[in-house]
Amino acid sequence: MKVLLMGHPNVGKSVVFNRLTGANVIISNYPGTTVDYTKGYMKVKGKDFTVIDVPGTFSLEAKDKAEEVAVKMLEEEKDAVVICVVDSSKIERGLYLTLEIIERGYPVILALNMWDIAQDKSIHIDAEKLENILGIPVIPTIAINGKGIKDLVSKIKDATPVETDKILEKVGGKE
Ligand SMILES: Nc1nc2c(ncn2[C@@H]2O[C@H](COP(=O)(O)OP(=O)(O)OP(=O)(O)O)[C@@H](O)[C@H]2O)c(=O)[nH]1
Ligand SMILES: [Mg+2]
Structure with missing residues (x-):
């Protein structure tokens, strides 16, 4: 099982990652690029998970090399659960990426960090x-002090794909 941590730059993905994985991590270079990413492991109820700290991206329409890597990493992990980390103080910006990832059929958990x-x-x-509205687990977190992290971990098993049409119906965005 793989868990991808995704979100805009500077929203706290790496602090969440460190909370989930602890010390045993590997920093790698994405093949053919100068973009680094970090991989670690966690155990939840006896099950092993690989956790990947994906480079920050504003959307799935990549605008630079790091964003391209983020999108490729997502596409390479068709069976992953994605934890979308957003900055709660700028939530409307982060939700667009969250919706894009939901739309691609991934089970998503939303961490309302900061x-x-x-x-x-x-x-x-x-x-x-x-x-x-979203039909996915939404957890307020404060990565720097660990608030919400346990809750986040406990929701990984509840993440399931959602049809974006269902979301649009709820917000009245569909004719
Ligand atoms: N107040 C507050 N600060 C936070 C929280 N989570 C992370 N930070 C701080 O936000 C800054 C960015 O955190 P990172 O974990 O490096 O963010 P990131 O998303 O990994 O950033 P990139 O790897 O550059 O995309 C750091 O200074 C963190 O200490 C939070 O919940 N509350
Ligand atoms: Mg980071």
């Missing part, structure tokens, strides 16, 4: 409502 920053800025997000 929840502390959103709170400091008085940004209130109804995680439960978002979970109902």
Whole structure:
């Protein structure tokens, strides 16, 4: 089983990655590029998972080499569960990528990271409502202190593919 951590640059993917995997990690160079990525392992209820800290990308329409690698890594792991990490204080930007990944048929879990920053800025997000709309697990996290990480791990088994048409129906985006 593989878990891919994906999201925009600088949203906390690597801090989440370190929380999930601990010290036993391997840094590799993506073949044919100068782009590095990190791979690690975690055990959940006796099951082994490979966790990959995918380079940051704004969308699946790659605009540079690092983004190209991110998209290729996703395409190479057809059976992976994807944890989409977004910056809760800029949530609307991160949700586009999340939807793109859902649309490609991957089981996705949404980590609303930097929840502390959103709170400091008085940004209130109804995680439960978002979970109902998207039909995927949505977990507020603060990677730097570990809040929500256990919950995130426990939801990996609940992640299933969702049809984006169903999401659009709920938000009235479909005629
Ligand atoms: N306040 C706060 N800071 C966070 C949180 N998670 C990560 N950070 C900080 O945000 C910065 C970026 O974290 P990274 O884990 O390096 O982000 P990344 O997504 O891996 O970034 P790239 O690899 O460059 O795409 C670091 O300074 C972290 O300490 C969080 O939940 N709350
Ligand atoms: Mg990183």
